[in-house]
Amino acid sequence: MAPVIELDRLVVRLGERTILDGLTGTLAGRAIGLLGPNGAGKSTLINTLLGFHPATSGAVRVFGADVREAKALRRLIGYMPESDAFISHMTGVRFVRYMAELAGLPAEAALERAHEAFFYVGLGEARYRKLGTYSLGMKQLAKLAQAIAHGPRLLLLDEPTNGLDPPARQRMIRLIREIRDAGQMHILISSHLLRDVEETCEEVVILREGRIAAHCDLETERRSNRKFVELETAGSATSFTTAVQGLGAECAFYPNGHGIARVKVVLPDAVEMRELFRLAAEHDVQIRRMNYRRDSLEDIFLAAMKDKEKKKEGEHGRP
Amino acid sequence: MAVHKRAYRPYEGPLTAERWRFLVLPRYGLLELFESRLLTAFAVLCFVPFLVEASAIYVAHSPAVRALLEISSASDFVRTPGFFVVTLTVQGWLAFVLTTWVAPVLISPDLVNGALPLYLSRPFTRAEYVLGKATVLMTLLSAITWVPGLLLFALEAGLAEGWGRQNIRIAVALFAGAWVWILELTLMGLALSAWIRWRIVASAALAGVFFMGAAFGEMWLEVLDGPWGRVTNLPYLMGLVWRSLFGVFSRESVAQEMLNAGPGRDLPIWAAWAGLAATAALSVWLLDRRLRAREVVS
Numbered sequence: 001m002a003p004v005i006e007l008d009r010l011v012v013r014l015g016e017r018t019i020l021d022g023l024t025g026t027l028a029g030r031a032i033g034l035l036g037p038n039g040a041g042k043s044t045l046i047n048t049l050l051g052f053h054p055a056t057s058g059a060v061r062v063f064g065a066d067v068r069e070a071k072a073l074r075r076l077i078g079y080m081p082e083s084d085a086f087i088s089h090m091t092g093v094r095f096v097r098y099m100a101e102l103a104g105l106p107a108e109a110a111l112e113r114a115h116e117a118f119f120y121v122g123l124g125e126a127r128y129r130k131l132g133t134y135s136l137g138m139k140q141l142a143k144l145a146q147a148i149a150h151g152p153r154l155l156l157l158d159e160p161t162n163g164l165d166p167p168a169r170q171r172m173i174r175l176i177r178e179i180r181d182a183g184q185m186h187i188l189i190s191s192h193l194l195r196d197v198e199e200t201c202e203e204v205v206i207l208r209e210g211r212i213a214a215h216c217d218l219e220t221e222r223r224s225n226r227k228f229v230e231l232e233t234a235g236s237a238t239s240f241t242t243a244v245q246g247l248g249a250e251c252a253f254y255p256n257g258h259g260i261a262r263v264k265v266v267l268p269d270a271v272e273m274r275e276l277f278r279l280a281a282e283h284d285v286q287i288r289r290m291n292y293r294r295d296s297l298e299d300i301f302l303a304a305m306k307d308k309e310k311k312k313e314g315e316h317g318r319p
Numbered sequence: 320m321a322v323h324k325r326a327y328r329p330y331e332g333p334l335t336a337e338r339w340r341f342l343v344l345p346r347y348g349l350l351e352l353f354e355s356r357l358l359t360a361f362a363v364l365c366f367v368p369f370l371v372e373a374s375a376i377y378v379a380h381s382p383a384v385r386a387l388l389e390i391s392s393a394s395d396f397v398r399t400p401g402f403f404v405v406t407l408t409v410q411g412w413l414a415f416v417l418t419t420w421v422a423p424v425l426i427s428p429d430l431v432n433g434a435l436p437l438y439l440s441r442p443f444t445r446a447e448y449v450l451g452k453a454t455v456l457m458t459l460l461s462a463i464t465w466v467p468g469l470l471l472f473a474l475e476a477g478l479a480e481g482w483g484r485q486n487i488r489i490a491v492a493l494f495a496g497a498w499v500w501i502l503e504l505t506l507m508g509l510a511l512s513a514w515i516r517w518r519i520v521a522s523a524a525l526a527g528v529f530f531m532g533a534a535f536g537e538m539w540l541e542v543l544d545g546p547w548g549r550v551t552n553l554p555y556l557m558g559l560v561w562r563s564l565f566g567v568f569s570r571e572s573v574a575q576e577m578l579n580a581g582p583g584r585d586l587p588i589w590a591a592w593a594g595l596a597a598t599a600a601l602s603v604w605l606l607d608r609r610l611r612a613r614e615v616v617s
Contacts, residue, residue: 050440052612071442075334079440085433089351101343103441104334113330120327146437151330184329
């Protein structure tokens with residue numbers, strides 16, 4: 001797949017602070033999640049992609065073009081900022097039309113697409129109302145409408161579900177998925193909400209303190225963990241785990257005392273789940289709880305945060 | 320595609336020329352401004368002095384109308400550069416009032432709700448943004464300064480044969496002098512509006528800069544008996560530049576009397592130009608500092 005964003009030892013310093021510290025990587029997914037705790041550098045990376053912040057050193061390319069040629073590149077980008085961004089006295093449709101015209105669309109085409117964008121995001125009925133009268137959820141959707149009206153190839157969404165109530169959040173997530181599945185544009189979503197990214201993205205970059213702490217393909221992770229089973233057993237876990245290993249499975253157990261143990265099993269593709277029940281019966285082991293689970297994004301995120309902490313401790317000479 | 324079909328489609332149509340895209344801003348800006356009846360009424364009011372001055376020129380050239388109005392003799396004042404300095408001064412003050420009204424309306428709504436990153440995330444630069452907003456002001460101010468000024472010149476030239484050719488300097492001075500004032504007002508108006516997000520406060524600040532500066536300059540003149548404090552008096556600086564452009568420095572000049580000028584009380588012309596240039600440069604610097612997609616706090 002052709003790369004969407006290429007980061008080449010990208011360093012961004014703002015004042016005395018280094019915000020992005022040598023980012024390197026290639027992002028090529030249809031929907032890319034940018035995760036990290038507050039202050040990790042997510043918004044700075046988006047601002048750098050838009051040319052708002054210059055790279056102190058290194059380079060960043062979007063669709064193969066250096067972001068220093070920001071003006072030409074911005075034609076291909078739609079941007080939905082995190083904070084409020086609207087002109088309160090304008091009606092919704094006029095605002096989106098105005099923004100589309102600034103992106104280069106002729107007036108008539110801009111008007112047509114402004115109407116379409118408003119219907120697309122579900123605000124068709126409110127398009128002649130002034131933006132200042134919109135609720136927070138409606139303002140978020142209006143921001144999305146202005147970001148897609150000019151037909152960009154890359155959509156940058158900075159915390160798109162910020163401040164939304166659950167139904168509005170669901171609506172936003174559904175829209176992002178629809179845009180992703182339509183296959184017309186790539187999406188980069190910056191968020192600190194793991195669930196949002198997990199529900200919408202296939203590739204994830206986790207930032208921490210301006211560095212890439214993890215970069216993974218969620219689909220591959222999901223596939224590789226498809227047969228990951230966690231059991232709580234009562235009885236002789238030792239003989240049971242030996243028998244499970246005999247099936248060719250990877251297996252580990254953690255005794256909790258009083259004959260209770262937690263057993264983690266990664267089953268080979270050819271082995272069915274019922275084999276576990278058969279072996280448990282043979283070894284007189286009760287299976288009291290069973291979770292058919294995969295590594296969630298939360299596990300990946302926490303592991304990335306932990307790795308960094310370990311590295312940091314190592315750098316400081318601590319055990 | 321009908322609007323009720325909820326599906327996204329990419330845009331593959333033609334694009335507008337990049338170099339003229341900044342004109343989208345004045346188109347929307349002017350439309351919105353003239354949605355206000357009050358502003359429309361004021362804009363119309365700005366042409367009243369022009370109509371009065373045009374009538375004065377016509378009366379001066381028409382013995383029949385003079386007889387009808389029982390005016391004994393024709394005034395030559397309408398033919399002098401002084402008449403056009405007065406015209407420009409009156410229109411210049413109206414331009415100032417219009418700027419205090421319009422400039423904050425142009426910039427504040429974009430800054431109050433953080434719309435600036437949306438402009439600048441498009442193929443649109445900060446310079447184009449300023450140029451687009453400035454075009455709105457420059458269009459309005461042109462319409463009430465040099466355009467009616469040149470119409471008056473044309474009227475006088477049309478009624479008095481040979482006068483136009485002999486006094487072409489007046490037309491040049493009108494055009495150039497008006498543009499200096501327009502640029503000064505536009506840059507200052509936009510700069511102050513960019514720093515003060517509340518429209519009314521921005522208008523008051525703009526008025527304050529003019530009147531406080533003028534008051535300071537005149538106090539300096541009276542207390543210290545020296546002209547250099549007047550470098551903060553922008554209307555005075557502009558008046559001085561206009562008088563130099565029109566070449567009216569005689570003691571009989573009405574403009575000179577109006578501006579409280581006299582030997583030892585006036586700044587040199589170069590100082591007036593330098594004061595105006597410094598104000599414009601300061602305004603550009605303020606705009607550059609303020610109009611950014613993202614503010615960096617170090």
